[in-house]
Amino acid sequence: MIQYPISQQQLEQLIEIEKPGWIERARYRTDNFSDLGYYHESSSIWSEVKVVYMRLQYGKCAYCERQLESEEYGRIEHDLEHFRPKKKAKSWKLTRALKQAGVVLTAPISGTTDPGYHLLAYNLLNYCTSCKSCNSRLKSNYFPIEGIRSSGGADPLQLNSEKPLLVNPVGNFDNDPVSLISFHGLFPMASGNSDYKRHRGLVSIAFFHLDDRRRKYLFRERANIIVSLHSFLKLADLAANPEEKSVYEELVNMTTRPSAPHTNCACCFCELYNQDKDEAYELFQLAVSYLQSISV
Ligand SMILES: [Zn+2]
Numbered sequence: 001m002i003q004y005p006i007s008q009q010q011l012e013q014l015i016e017i018e019k020p021g022w023i024e025r026a027r028y029r030t031d032n033f034s035d036l037g038y039y040h041e042s043s044s045i046w047s048e049v050k051v052v053y054m055r056l057q058y059g060k061c062a063y064c065e066r067q068l069e070s071e072e073y074g075r076i077e078h079d080l081e082h083f084r085p086k087k088k089a090k091s092w093k094l095t096r097a098l099k100q101a102g103v104v105l106t107a108p109i110s111g112t113t114d115p116g117y118h119l120l121a122y123n124l125l126n127y128c129t130s131c132k133s134c135n136s137r138l139k140s141n142y143f144p145i146e147g148i149r150s151s152g153g154a155d156p157l158q159l160n161s162e163k164p165l166l167v168n169p170v171g172n173f174d175n176d177p178v179s180l181i182s183f184h185g186l187f188p189m190a191s192g193n194s195d196y197k198r199h200r201g202l203v204s205i206a207f208f209h210l211d212d213r214r215r216k217y218l219f220r221e222r223a224n225i226i227v228s229l230h231s232f233l234k235l236a237d238l239a240a241n242p243e244e245k246s247v248y249e250e251l252v253n254m255t256t257r258p259s260a261p262h263t264n265c266a267c268c269f270c271e272l273y274n275q276d277k278d279e280a281y282e283l284f285q286l287a288v289s290y291l292q293s294i295s296v
Pocket of ligand 1: 134
């Protein structure tokens with residue numbers, strides 16, 4: 001995961017250009033939910049602005065950083081995802097490893113669900129796009145927190161007081177995912193510098209199965225990136241002249257920029273290569289072994 005920094009105002013401008021009048025329609029609907037005290041409507045309009053988030057995220061899933069199809073062909077592959085669920089927040093079950101790591105979830109007020117965040121159904125800072133595996137299969141209506149739940153909240157910034165345990169990649173008001181999750185080769189690791197930040201990284205990794213090798217295509221993409229990147233870095237080091245060097249450096253830049261898939265994984269590998277080439281070589285070999293192991 002990486003952050004796609006943008007303000008509410010900038011999002012409003014982009015959406016007004018893409019879909020004039022949408023913000024006013026969305027505001028009207030939010031006023032209705034406010035009067036009702038819960039989310040209810042016969043049909044929604046958020047898919048109309050999905051493309052704005054697809055562009056902002058360079059066509060990548062906000063959570064697993066896989067790059068999906070282009071704007072012209074990929075709208076079906078991207079889900080417009082509500083970071084905080086609009087209708088209900090289901091109770092998520094902690095794994096044993098997370099319990100052992102000291103993570104404690106806030107229990108629902110009653111039963112197994114909390115009310116959803118009805119005032120955020122049309123909040124621009126509550127959206128991102130994600131792949132169907134991350135959204136439909138894993139995210140669903142869960143929203144684990146470790147603070148006090150405020151389902152009636154209308155401002156995502158103030159709702160940080162809930163201590164959400166998932167990382168929000170869109171906006172400029174929350175922890176940068178890169179400060180919470182880093183990569184050692186193919187594997188993500190929690191890297192926050194406080195208990196809460198560490199918990200956020202751990203839960204986000206476990207929640208989206210980012211370290212589960214059964215997410216085979218995710219791991220294969222990371223492995224391919226590490227193998228390519230190691231070659232580019234090595235070739236840049238060995239280049240015979242500045243022209244040749246700049247070609248390989250440009251390839252490194254292209255592989256690590258935010259628009260590339262798995263930027264967080266690629267940047268961490270690049271950083272390691274610059275600090276410890278032997279360890280980077282070991283991780284390169286592990287990536288090669290992984291690719292061999294899934295090759296049939
Ligand atoms: Zn995904």
